Amino acid sequence: MNNALFVSLLIAVCYVSTQTSVAPLSFEVASVKAAKPNETIDPARTGIGCHGRDGTYPVLAGVIPPPLGRCVLPSVGLKGLINVAYDVYAEQPIGMGPLGKIVGLPEWADRSNADRFTIEAKAENAENTTKAELIRMLQTLLAERFKLKLHRETRNVKGFVLVVARNGSKLVAGDPSQPRTNFGPPEWRGATVASIAIGPDLKATGVTLSPYLTSALTAVLGVPVVDKTGLTGAFDFTLKWSPDERQFGGRGLRGQRDPMGPSLFTALQEQLGLRLIAEEVPFEVIVVDSVEKPSPN
Numbered sequence: 001m002n003n004a005l006f007v008s009l010l011i012a013v014c015y016v017s018t019q020t021s022v023a024p025l026s027f028e029v030a031s032v033k034a035a036k037p038n039e040t041i042d043p044a045r046t047g048i049g050c051h052g053r054d055g056t057y058p059v060l061a062g063v064i065p066p067p068l069g070r071c072v073l074p075s076v077g078l079k080g081l082i083n084v085a086y087d088v089y090a091e092q093p094i095g096m097g098p099l100g101k102i103v104g105l106p107e108w109a110d111r112s113n114a115d116r117f118t119i120e121a122k123a124e125n126a127e128n129t130t131k132a133e134l135i136r137m138l139q140t141l142l143a144e145r146f147k148l149k150l151h152r153e154t155r156n157v158k159g160f161v162l163v164v165a166r167n168g169s170k171l172v173a174g175d176p177s178q179p180r181t182n183f184g185p186p187e188w189r190g191a192t193v194a195s196i197a198i199g200p201d202l203k204a205t206g207v208t209l210s211p212y213l214t215s216a217l218t219a220v221l222g223v224p225v226v227d228k229t230g231l232t233g234a235f236d237f238t239l240k241w242s243p244d245e246r247q248f249g250g251r252g253l254r255g256q257r258d259p260m261g262p263s264l265f266t267a268l269q270e271q272l273g274l275r276l277i278a279e280e281v282p283f284e285v286i287v288v289d290s291v292e293k294p295s296p297n
Helices: 001-021 076-085 130-146 208-219 264-272
Strands: 029-034 049-051 070-077 114-124 149-164 196-198 202-207 225-227 235-239 273-289
Touching: 049 130, 049 202, 070 076, 070 225, 070 264, 076 130, 114 130, 149 208, 202 208, 208 225, 208 264, 225 273, 235 264, 264 273
Parallel strands: 149 225
Antiparallel strands: 029 114, 049 070, 070 114, 149 273, 196 202, 202 235
């Protein structure tokens, strides 16, 4: 094959690929505005989140869903918007991720009083739009209005591995007859899904160690926790400990616990027969390559 023919074929293939590529999904109408300083949100009056036709919207006390086929995100920082648009919370069964999941944020988006925005957006075919489609539309909106470009990569970061303690596991198999009250994103809800709730004790019903217990420990410690126990099956347990000031994102919840109670590390060994070892672990992060403040509309 001569070079001219090869180049012609290559151009033809590229042209066909371009013509058949799927256009990004986008909202029919969308509003992005800077939130008012010190703006407070009443979840009983304002729908929060993205409401698709296929999912069970989280039923939380005093919180109402937005209308079907809409994303309503009032007074949210860029980090929170990326969490929603790239479903970071869904990667954790209890709806909480480790600190440092999103890196490369500009100063205006990463400080304690980060700029906040209010987004209200509606799909064209609202009644038939799925949650996944709304999320893709939100990604398009952030790319267009915030000029957001990002990528995912795996890094070795400081964290913990969960192992069986020297004297063996004290976990007891879960009782399937016990009721399951499910927490976390709607993807994790359902009659057969386990439940786990934090604070100040950690109460679990029918959970596997990964991803449930590791997710809970990740939320408490703020760094990734990886299961290396080799234990399979579902377990019921309650873990009681006295949080220190570094846990729960620096909040500690010390006022809710007996300060003389065991540390998390001691409680894991004494109550569950498990141990945490500090170690570098592989961890996927979302890297913000570039982003701009949106222009008002």
